[in-house]
Amino acid sequence: MKKCWLELADDLSLEDLPADATPGFDGDSDAAREATDRLRDELIDLQDRFHAQGRDALLIVFQAMDTGGKDGTIRRVFSGVNPAGIRMARFGRPSANELAHDYLWRVHPHAPARGQIVIFNRSHYEDVLVVRTNKLFPEPVWRRRYEHIRGFERMLADEGTTILKFYLHIDRDEQRKRLQARLDEPDKNWKFDAHDLEQRKLWDDYMAAYADAIRETSRPFAPWYIVPANRKWYRDYAVMSIIVDAMRRLDPRYPEPDYDPKKIRFK
Ligand code: AMP
Numbered sequence: 610m611k612k613c614w615l616e617l618a619d620d621l622s623l624e625d626l627p628a629d630a631t632p633g634f635d636g637d638s639d640a641a642r643e644a645t646d647r648l649r650d651e652l653i654d655l656q657d658r659f660h661a662q663g664r665d666a667l668l669i670v671f672q673a674m675d676t677g678g679k680d681g682t683i684r685r686v687f688s689g690v691n692p693a694g695i696r697m698a699r700f701g702r703p704s705a706n707e708l709a710h711d712y713l714w715r716v717h718p719h720a721p722a723r724g725q726i727v728i729f730n731r732s733h734y735e736d737v738l739v740v741r742t743n744k745l746f747p748e749p750v751w752r753r754r755y756e757h758i759r760g761f762e763r764m765l766a767d768e769g770t771t772i773l774k775f776y777l778h779i780d781r782d783e784q785r786k787r788l789q790a791r792l793d794e795p796d797k798n799w800k801f802d803a804h805d806l807e808q809r810k811l812w813d814d815y816m817a818a819y820a821d822a823i824r825e826t827s828r829p830f831a832p833w834y835i836v837p838a839n840r841k842w843y844r845d846y847a848v849m850s851i852i853v854d855a856m857r858r859l860d861p862r863y864p865e866p867d868y869d870p871k872k873i874r875f876k
Pocket residue numbers: 700701702703731735736739740804
């Protein structure tokens with residue numbers, strides 16, 4: 610597989626990674642779209658087997674800055690996949706009841722069952738991101754959460770869940786354009802949230818929080834992929850190819866029948 614994500618070396622910050630990179634495609638959006646379409650056909654086939662077999666579970670986490678493209682990526686990558694085996698869980702501002710519990714309490718019930726793919730649209734990572742940048746809890750509280758999160762994901766992995774985590778990487782200028790589009794295009798007005806403007810002012814704090822979260826919690830059993838996401842066609846290709854590659858490795862197969870189909874006759 611073409612390598613289509615970025616890695617955060619210890620001495621780099623997210624700002625050093627080019628959000629408009631298109632490695633392997635050299636700006637050729639048609640070629641990337643065709644490749645994505647071919648991979649989607651394969652994903653649909655793999656997911657059918659995965660669901661029928663019911664042996665493994667797959668958790669796919671999406672995190673990004675506001676306008677980073679989580680919804681669009683999910684829509685495009687998974688369109689056509691059999692809804693029987695797939696579900697999306699969205700994590701927004703916690704309710705009073707959720708806040709009265711530990712921060713993983715609302716997350717764990719959404720973990721995928723065997724045979725299921727669950728997509729997290731935001732996740733428990735908000736509890737070390739927005740919580741940190743907005744100072745919702747003091748540093749000692751969020752800092753020890755990296756260890757909890759590693760443990761939580763380790764447990765899920767040990768019990769049979771494959772975990773893939775995507776950070777969709779846009780830059781500040783791309784966010785400005787996308788926020789402006791939400792004001793300019795009537796079909797996008799509904800997505801505009803004044804709260805996003807407040808969060809934009811905290812851009813540098815978010816980049817530091819993301820970098821730490823990625824470094825602290827990327828493990829072989831739950832890797833982070835930093836996907837250049839300024840170009841939507843490249844982002845879709847990169848996410849699709851990483852998911853398809855992970856599913857190929859699981860090599861799902863239809864279960865063998867426990868009867869001989871040739872011996873059954875209908876009258
Ligand atoms: P959206 O994804 O546009 O629906 O926005 C959801 C909002 O919920 C974002 O502003 C998130 O930062 C916020 N959010 C998600 N999880 C948490 C959390 N654990 N604590 C505080 N805010 C959160």
